Amino acid sequence: QAGDLADRVGGAHISTGDIFRANVAEGTPLGVEAKKYMDAGQYVPDAVTNAMVRDRLAQDDAKAFVLDGYPRTADQVGELDGILGAIGAKLDGVIELMVSDREELVQRMIKRAETSGRADDTEEVIRHRQDVYDNETAALIPIYSARGILHEVDGVGTIDEVAARILDVVNTLDQA
Numbered sequence: 001q002a003g004d005l006a007d008r009v010g011g012a013h014i015s016t017g018d019i020f021r022a023n024v025a026e027g028t029p030l031g032v033e034a035k036k037y038m039d040a041g042q043y044v045p046d047a048v049t050n051a052m053v054r055d056r057l058a059q060d061d062a063k064a065f066v067l068d069g070y071p072r073t074a075d076q077v078g079e080l081d082g083i084l085g086a087i088g089a090k091l092d093g094v095i096e097l098m099v100s101d102r103e104e105l106v107q108r109m110i111k112r113a114e115t116s117g118r119a120d121d122t123e124e125v126i127r128h129r130q131d132v133y134d135n136e137t138a139a140l141i142p143i144y145s146a147r148g149i150l151h152e153v154d155g156v157g158t159i160d161e162v163a164a165r166i167l168d169v170v171n172t173l174d175q176a
């Protein structure tokens with residue numbers, strides 16, 4: 001959904017997971033470090049992730065962007081605020097994709113495992129990632145809600161249905 005949205009709005013799709021996976025595939029020092037955490041379904045340490053996003057947002061094509069999978073911790077929120085402040089950018093909105101049935105999410109990822117080739121798409125690691133979300137990332141919802149930029153979008157439906165809902169929200173955003 002994030003990649004499709006970036007295409008539609010003409011921004012860079014910045015997925016921290018994709019950048020980590022590219023580094024793992026190339027065997028870079030960053031990839032070697034990140035893989036230890038990714039395979040276990042743990043978050044890569046904030047200092048590593050934040051530095052990577054800082055570099056990515058400094059690139060020329062990142063004038064407009066869709067962040068995918070970042071920030072995921074309260075520390076990353078504070079760091080992102082600093083990065084955006086320094087480059088004179090801001091978040092127009094934050095999309096929360098709502099799926100009330102956790103089992104549906106787990107089953108979707110188990111299905112994805114058939115084609116994703118991701119080492120972390122095993123049922124055990126998938127379930128652990130749900131717990132990490134609860135412990136580390138759920139706390140970001142009230143933070144962005146208090147800022148008035150959080151938008152809930154129903155995440156149950158076909159890919160096209162969910163994409164249309166996201167686009168409806170994005171079209172209402174103040175992108176000044």
Ligand code: AMP
Pocket residue numbers: 016017018020037038039041042043044045049068069070071072073076120129
């Ligand atoms: P994703 O592709 O977004 O599901 O991310 C895959 C894995 O990459 C996660 O389980 C983490 O190990 C790591 N990762 C991606 N984004 C972050 C982030 N913002 N903070 C820490 N680790 C991350």
